[in-house]
Amino acid sequence: MDFGFGIAPSSTINLDKVDRSRFTRLHELEPDVYKCMACGSCSSTCPAGRFSGMSVRKVILALQRGKEKEAVRMLKGCMLCGKCSMVCPRGINTRHLILSICRIYNEEQQ
Amino acid sequence: MIYQGKQKIWSEYQKEIPDDHWFYVRSCIRQNFFPGAEVMFMKICREELGKDIYETPYHTTCGGIAYHCDTIPQETVMTIVARQFSLMTEAGYENYAASCITSFGNYIEILETWNEFPEVETKIRELLWKACRREFVKPKYVAHASDLIYKFRNDIAARAKYRLVNRKTGEPLRVVEHIGCHYSKMFPSKGVGGAEYPYVLCGMIESWGGNVIDYPERRHCCGYGFRQYHVKANRGYSIANTHKKFESMEPYHPDMIITNCPGCPYFMDRWQYAISEIEGKTYGENGYGIPVLTYEEVASLVLGYDPWDIGLQLHQVAVEPLLDKMGIPYNPDEKYKGLNHKDIMRPELPGVLKCC
Numbered sequence: 001m002d003f004g005f006g007i008a009p010s011s012t013i014n015l016d017k018v019d020r021s022r023f024t025r026l027h028e029l030e031p032d033v034y035k036c037m038a039c040g041s042c043s044s045t046c047p048a049g050r051f052s053g054m055s056v057r058k059v060i061l062a063l064q065r066g067k068e069k070e071a072v073r074m075l076k077g078c079m080l081c082g083k084c085s086m087v088c089p090r091g092i093n094t095r096h097l098i099l100s101i102c103r104i105y106n107e108e109q110q
Numbered sequence: 111m112i113y114q115g116k117q118k119i120w121s122e123y124q125k126e127i128p129d130d131h132w133f134y135v136r137s138c139i140r141q142n143f144f145p146g147a148e149v150m151f152m153k154i155c156r157e158e159l160g161k162d163i164y165e166t167p168y169h170t171t172c173g174g175i176a177y178h179c180d181t182i183p184q185e186t187v188m189t190i191v192a193r194q195f196s197l198m199t200e201a202g203y204e205n206y207a208a209s210c211i212t213s214f215g216n217y218i219e220i221l222e223t224w225n226e227f228p229e230v231e232t233k234i235r236e237l238l239w240k241a242c243r244r245e246f247v248k249p250k251y252v253a254h255a256s257d258l259i260y261k262f263r264n265d266i267a268a269r270a271k272y273r274l275v276n277r278k279t280g281e282p283l284r285v286v287e288h289i290g291c292h293y294s295k296m297f298p299s300k301g302v303g304g305a306e307y308p309y310v311l312c313g314m315i316e317s318w319g320g321n322v323i324d325y326p327e328r329r330h331c332c333g334y335g336f337r338q339y340h341v342k343a344n345r346g347y348s349i350a351n352t353h354k355k356f357e358s359m360e361p362y363h364p365d366m367i368i369t370n371c372p373g374c375p376y377f378m379d380r381w382q383y384a385i386s387e388i389e390g391k392t393y394g395e396n397g398y399g400i401p402v403l404t405y406e407e408v409a410s411l412v413l414g415y416d417p418w419d420i421g422l423q424l425h426q427v428a429v430e431p432l433l434d435k436m437g438i439p440y441n442p443d444e445k446y447k448g449l450n451h452k453d454i455m456r457p458e459l460p461g462v463l464k465c466c
Contacts, residue, residue, distance in 0.1 A: 001387040001461065007353050008346035 018066030042084035052077025123304035137210035146421025215292030271414030274320030277437030287311035290371025327358035334373035399427035
């Protein structure tokens with residue numbers, strides 16, 4: 001029977017089944033990645049966000065949850081303008097972080 | 111379950127529940143869902159236990175649903191509640207008993223706010239006076255109606271004609287207790303047993319002979335969550351919550367579920383039908399669902415009232431398998447007859463969920 005709605009799929013993520021080795025490497029290169037408090041200042045100031053769906057906040061969250069493909073796809077919209085670095089309240093060099101993410105997560109594809 | 115640890119927690123969260131003279135306020139939605147529940151509460155308190163419980167026809171909704179749906183500000187809810195308190199003052203009572211869990215949470219939240227911010231109370235007194243020329247005295251005790259049945263659970267057990275025991279095997283029935291979120295999750299000290307292990311329904315189950323089931327999602331929401339259900343686009347989240355709860359309790363084979371909230375029995379009862387239609391899955395034995403009852407309905411069954419007189423025919427999930435287990439006699443021909451023996455019409459049977 002069609003009620004016009006169904007059972008929403010579970011958003012539970014089992015972190016025991018997620019390979020976090022590359023995130024650990026990222027943390028070694030960029031210890032500041034753990035400083036992020038997901039405030040979203042970077043995303044709100046991003047000039048590419050409105051058009052490409054790019055969001056540094058979402059990228060960090062996706063990497064922590066093992067959704068690497070989603071994160072790399074989002075990063076393709078980044079123009080490396082560096083505005084996010086200027087507004088980060090925790091002083092994270094987000095531009096450098098993005099470059100490191102690209103280096104680590106694109107290695108296997110090369 | 112590790113019983114001793116939980117008993118320690120229960121013993122720390124106890125509240126004073128006066129013995130008699132209560133001003134009772136009904137729920138605004140409950141009588142549409144399970145009309146027998148509140149009637150039976152009054153009957154048990156007045157006729158079985160001989161208590162003084164007063165209610166007034168001038169009582170209105172507490173505004174809790176609108177408040178939790180973000181459609182009215184808290185000052186409006188406070189003024190509505192202040193009017194209810196003025197009705198209690200007018201009737202000469204100082205103990206306030208709410209039938210609804212959300213109302214109970216609402217009253218507690220408002221009284222605590224007035225306690226912390228007396229200037230808000232002064233403002234609300236002014237608003238009430240301007241709106242309807244009324245004044246009020248704050249209640250001395252606020253309790254949920256289930257607190258009262260909890261207090262008198264042993265008196266009910268002493269008068270019991272049936273117990274929560276499988277008549278054929280002699281084993282205690284496996285009972286899931288589900289507490290409404292607004293009972294003690296907001297103010298743990300205001301509920302019997304606190305927020306994590308509320309004892310209010312466990313106490314009743316144990317007194318009446320049943321066995322309480324402990325399962326992983328025991329404290330999970332029933333799925334109502336006002337804004338999740340009221341907006342159709344969000345109903346998938348509502349049913350997903352209920353689905354999660356049933357999946358979690360399924361391995362423990364519960365015989366029944368007892369609740370103390372207006373929304374919980376309704377959603378856990380009706381969503382079993384919706385889940386069966388969407389997924390083709392049922393959670394009871396032999397294609398039936400798990401009967402979901404309110405604590406008043408269970409108390410009435412235990413005291414020997416006729417199942418159809420307390421409105422059990424209005425449940426989506428058939429209660430007959432539970433009645434058979436408890437050994438309670440019932441006449442299937444009388445199921446869809448009203449109190450005046452007029453036909454109240456039979457509902458269409460579901461496609462998957464087995465009903466009698």
